Amino acid sequence: MRHADHRRRPAGAVAQRPHPRSVPGGRAGTRALTSPRLETGPQEANDGRQIIRWKGLSLVGNQSVTGDLQVDPALAAFVAEELVPRVGLTPEWFWGTVAQLHAQFGPRAADLMARRDELQERIDAWHRENGAPGEDDVEAYAAFLTEIGYLLPLEEPTISVSNVEREIAEIPGPQLVVPSTVPRYALNALNARWGSLFDALYGTDALADPTGTRGYDADRGALVIAEVDRLLDEHFPLSGSSHTAVTRYRVQDGALIADVDSAADGSTLADPAQFAGYRGDPGSPDAVLLRHHGLHLELTVDPGKGVGQQHHAGVADAVLESAITTIIDLEDSVSTVDGPDKVVGYRTWLGLVTGDLTATFRKGGKDVTRTVADDRVYTAPDGSELVLSGRALPLVRNVGHHMRTDAVRTADGEPILEECLDIAVSAVAALHDFRDLGKHRNFPAGSFYVVKPKMHGPDEVALSVDLFAAVEEALDLPPNTIKIGIMDEERRTSLNLEACIARASERVIFVNTGFLDRTGDEIHTVFEAGPVIRKDDEKSATWLKSYEDRNVDVALRAGFSGRAQVGKGMWAQPAGMRAMLAAKGSQPKAGANTAWVPSPTAATLHALHYLETDVLAVQAELKNRPLTDRNKLLVAPILPRRGEELTEEQIRHEVETNVQSILGYVVRWVGMGIGCSTVPDLEGVGLMEDRATLRISSQELANWLRHGLIDEAQLRETYARMAVLVDEQNAGEAGYQPLAQDPDTNPSYQAALELALAGREEPNGYTERVLTTWRQKAKA
Numbered sequence: 001m002r003h004a005d006h007r008r009r010p011a012g013a014v015a016q017r018p019h020p021r022s023v024p025g026g027r028a029g030t031r032a033l034t035s036p037r038l039e040t041g042p043q044e045a046n047d048g049r050q051i052i053r054w055k056g057l058s059l060v061g062n063q064s065v066t067g068d069l070q071v072d073p074a075l076a077a078f079v080a081e082e083l084v085p086r087v088g089l090t091p092e093w094f095w096g097t098v099a100q101l102h103a104q105f106g107p108r109a110a111d112l113m114a115r116r117d118e119l120q121e122r123i124d125a126w127h128r129e130n131g132a133p134g135e136d137d138v139e140a141y142a143a144f145l146t147e148i149g150y151l152l153p154l155e156e157p158t159i160s161v162s163n164v165e166r167e168i169a170e171i172p173g174p175q176l177v178v179p180s181t182v183p184r185y186a187l188n189a190l191n192a193r194w195g196s197l198f199d200a201l202y203g204t205d206a207l208a209d210p211t212g213t214r215g216y217d218a219d220r221g222a223l224v225i226a227e228v229d230r231l232l233d234e235h236f237p238l239s240g241s242s243h244t245a246v247t248r249y250r251v252q253d254g255a256l257i258a259d260v261d262s263a264a265d266g267s268t269l270a271d272p273a274q275f276a277g278y279r280g281d282p283g284s285p286d287a288v289l290l291r292h293h294g295l296h297l298e299l300t301v302d303p304g305k306g307v308g309q310q311h312h313a314g315v316a317d318a319v320l321e322s323a324i325t326t327i328i329d330l331e332d333s334v335s336t337v338d339g340p341d342k343v344v345g346y347r348t349w350l351g352l353v354t355g356d357l358t359a360t361f362r363k364g365g366k367d368v369t370r371t372v373a374d375d376r377v378y379t380a381p382d383g384s385e386l387v388l389s390g391r392a393l394p395l396v397r398n399v400g401h402h403m404r405t406d407a408v409r410t411a412d413g414e415p416i417l418e419e420c421l422d423i424a425v426s427a428v429a430a431l432h433d434f435r436d437l438g439k440h441r442n443f444p445a446g447s448f449y450v451v452k453p454k455m456h457g458p459d460e461v462a463l464s465v466d467l468f469a470a471v472e473e474a475l476d477l478p479p480n481t482i483k484i485g486i487m488d489e490e491r492r493t494s495l496n497l498e499a500c501i502a503r504a505s506e507r508v509i510f511v512n513t514g515f516l517d518r519t520g521d522e523i524h525t526v527f528e529a530g531p532v533i534r535k536d537d538e539k540s541a542t543w544l545k546s547y548e549d550r551n552v553d554v555a556l557r558a559g560f561s562g563r564a565q566v567g568k569g570m571w572a573q574p575a576g577m578r579a580m581l582a583a584k585g586s587q588p589k590a591g592a593n594t595a596w597v598p599s600p601t602a603a604t605l606h607a608l609h610y611l612e613t614d615v616l617a618v619q620a621e622l623k624n625r626p627l628t629d630r631n632k633l634l635v636a637p638i639l640p641r642r643g644e645e646l647t648e649e650q651i652r653h654e655v656e657t658n659v660q661s662i663l664g665y666v667v668r669w670v671g672m673g674i675g676c677s678t679v680p681d682l683e684g685v686g687l688m689e690d691r692a693t694l695r696i697s698s699q700e701l702a703n704w705l706r707h708g709l710i711d712e713a714q715l716r717e718t719y720a721r722m723a724v725l726v727d728e729q730n731a732g733e734a735g736y737q738p739l740a741q742d743p744d745t746n747p748s749y750q751a752a753l754e755l756a757l758a759g760r761e762e763p764n765g766y767t768e769r770v771l772t773t774w775r776q777k778a779k780a
């Protein structure tokens with residue numbers, strides 16, 4: 001008998017909702033939208049691209065249209081040989097669909113970009129005239145923003161999203177983000193559903209600074225054992241005893257017994273329902289499974305091996321359910337500037353969905369092959385079989401509406417709207433799961449999950465929703481199969497969050513405060529109001545606190561609790577685990593079901609915060625607090641008295657910090673094609689840098705330049721000095737091209753400089769255009 005409660009459907013089981021109704025694209029001629037046909041065979045353009053000529057009925061109206069797409073050969077080969085064959089589609093169908101999506105949504109996206117620019121121009125003019133609105137005088141500013149259609153009427157949405165996995169709706173826990181372009185990391189991320197708590201505590205600064213000594217340090221091991229005992233006593237208390245005193249865990253009559261010297265019969269869990277199962281012989285189990293707040297913790301028992309020899313009850317590891325969901329990122333943590341780059345990310349997503357992805361690499365002098373983890377099987381207390389997923393639920397982050405890719409061009413040579421390609425690939429890959437063609441089922445509830453970044457307001461959310469609907473129609477998927485995670489990371493979305501949620505009410509599975517992009521957008525939006533405060537001070541600014549609170553308020557009022565995630569942002573200091581343990585517990589306490597972590601180890605440690613806090617109970621309480629006033633989000637983070645209160649030394653330090661982090665990140669993005677890096681700051685603390693943190697640093701420099709806190713000569717001089725430091729920090733890196741040698745011809749140096757110098761004009765302060773242009777030059 002199988003235990004129904006906490007069991008994921010294994011491969012082959014029946015999903016809760018029907019699979020897609022038919023073979024998408026497989027009924028050429030019977031269904032207009034899904035029947036683009038090849039008109040002539042693929043031809044080659046001068047630059048080796050494949051010209052794919054297709055004919056079909058337009059998604060827009062019912063006209064018969066013919067078109068060419070010029071497709072990068074690596075991308076064309078990936079689609080033809082890897083993406084479409086197993087689901088019975090043809091490349092012509094695929095490219096015809098992409099072409100039609102671009103034809104339908106490309107102009108609409110362009111209009112929305114023009115609207116962004118128009119609003120920014122008007123806001124700039126207002127700030128030039130009126131300066132910065134402070135806490136006491138936001139009313140006039142709000143009235144102006146309302147007049148120009150930036151601030152929209154408040155709505156009261158209620159979400160009605162269905163067919164959502166438990167990982168999203170019911171299990172609060174960490175969300176890991178991983179660049180799709182590194183299969184080794186991506187596999188690690190998917191498998192990070194379970195992580196060794198012993199390793200996370202032993203191998204990081206969580207309990208004590210790492211010593212760097214080789215081999216096992218028994219004193220450090222003792223610290224870990226004591227800490228895990230403390231955590232067990234806190235979250236899984238025994239009645240009348242302590243886990244520190246346990247000499248053996250065993251199972252008797254479906255209950256966990258902890259033998260302790262002081263009690264002849266042993267002790268039991270104060271809440272017996274926390275015992276979720278075991279593996280092996282009940283009298284001497286190999287593993288004991290506990291559950292609290294929906295998260296499982298396995299105590300792996302092996303008194304003869306490793307730490308088990310030192311542990312008082314023979315426990316060799318404590319394996320904690322960690323990354324409940326993971327975002328496979330095609331956006332800000334990758335450097336993808338052409339077809340071959342995009343293929344690497346797409347292949348990862350497809351391989352994770354099917355379970356076929358592998359990565360072989362050398363580690364510790366050995367060849368290691370990493371594969372997708374299997375499910376974990378236990379015996380439930382009632383004797384039934386309990387199967388728990390061994391993998392995080394994967395979500396995929398597509399690019400935003402502002403991105404175009406020349407990996408695919410129209411007949412006129414125009415790069416297509418990149419998100420059309422992203423969503424088409426994401427969806428066809430997901431189809432493998434719905435058709436049960438993979439090793440495991442990822443999406444048994446019948447939905448898959450796309451994270452949409454950098455949307456500005458409800459019209460842009462509506463574009464995503466319509467795009468997803470068009471893809472569902474093309475693939476013959478049931479409506480609302482494609483769910484959306486809304487990144488609340490642009491000011492116009494935060495201010496109009498209710499309306500954004502309303503436009504996606506049947507699809508939305510999260511709102512997430514991407515505070516990094518959001519900070520970049522804050523700076524760019526108030527650019528003309530005056531010099532902005534330093535980036536670390538943004539974290540305690542009125543706008544940011546109000547934005548974090550209001551996001552939770554709005555989501556809970558819209559009925560997210562138990563249906564969708566209220567998410568919070570990234571911990572950007574991958575090696576700072578003690579600091580993370582101290583700080584990141586505030587996110588679940590603030591009502592977040594999930595928050596972002598940069599690594600599997602951080603996921604395991606952050607999971608402890610969800611053992612500590614019952615998020616669903618917190619949400620039930622927070623639902624009734626007064627809605628945070630949205631005008632508070634309008635208080636501009638501008639230095640009083642135009643920066644006079646910062647000393648020369650403080651200004652110099654802040655400029656150096658920003659320049660050094662920009663150079664340290666860009667040198668890897670442009671020079672080496674690495675989209676996310678740990679960049680040591682001036683004090684040598686490694687910080688996770690991605691395109692969003694770059695947006696903040698470059699916008700702050702551009703803003704200070706504009707308002708005269710620094711001049712261009714000072715800025716250039718700082719770049720030159722920091723280049724030497726960055727070269728030192730990267731000395732010995734394979735493929736590293738030093739910056740200081742010949743900065744005038746170094747594409748990374750030039751890109752880094754341009755980001756600050758052109759930051760005022762760059763739409764919304766994004767960094768993608770500069771990075772892509774220089775990376776393409778560097779590659780050429």
Ligand SMILES: CC(=O)SCCNC(=O)CCNC(=O)[C@H](O)C(C)(C)COP(=O)(O)OP(=O)(O)OC[C@H]1O[C@@H](n2cnc3c(N)ncnc32)[C@H](O)[C@@H]1OP(=O)(O)O
Binds near residue numbers: 676
């Ligand atoms: C604003 C935003 O959009 S934030 C979202 C974008 N940011 C991210 O996606 C952050 C993702 N994280 C990362 O890319 C990396 O963790 C970095 C760049 C921060 C650090 O990378 P590194 O310095 O190489 O990591 P480090 O050396 O500490 O660890 C490497 C090990 O950890 C694993 N690892 C590190 N980060 C991750 C991750 N995010 N997912 C899975 N595994 C990871 C690697 O697989 C590797 O283990 P292995 O040798 O067994 O394969």
Ligand SMILES: O=CC(=O)O
Binds near residue numbers: 332513515518570
């Ligand atoms: O995407 C996340 C962010 O903080 O930006």
Ligand SMILES: [Mg+2]
Binds near residue numbers: 489
């Ligand atoms: Mg972001």
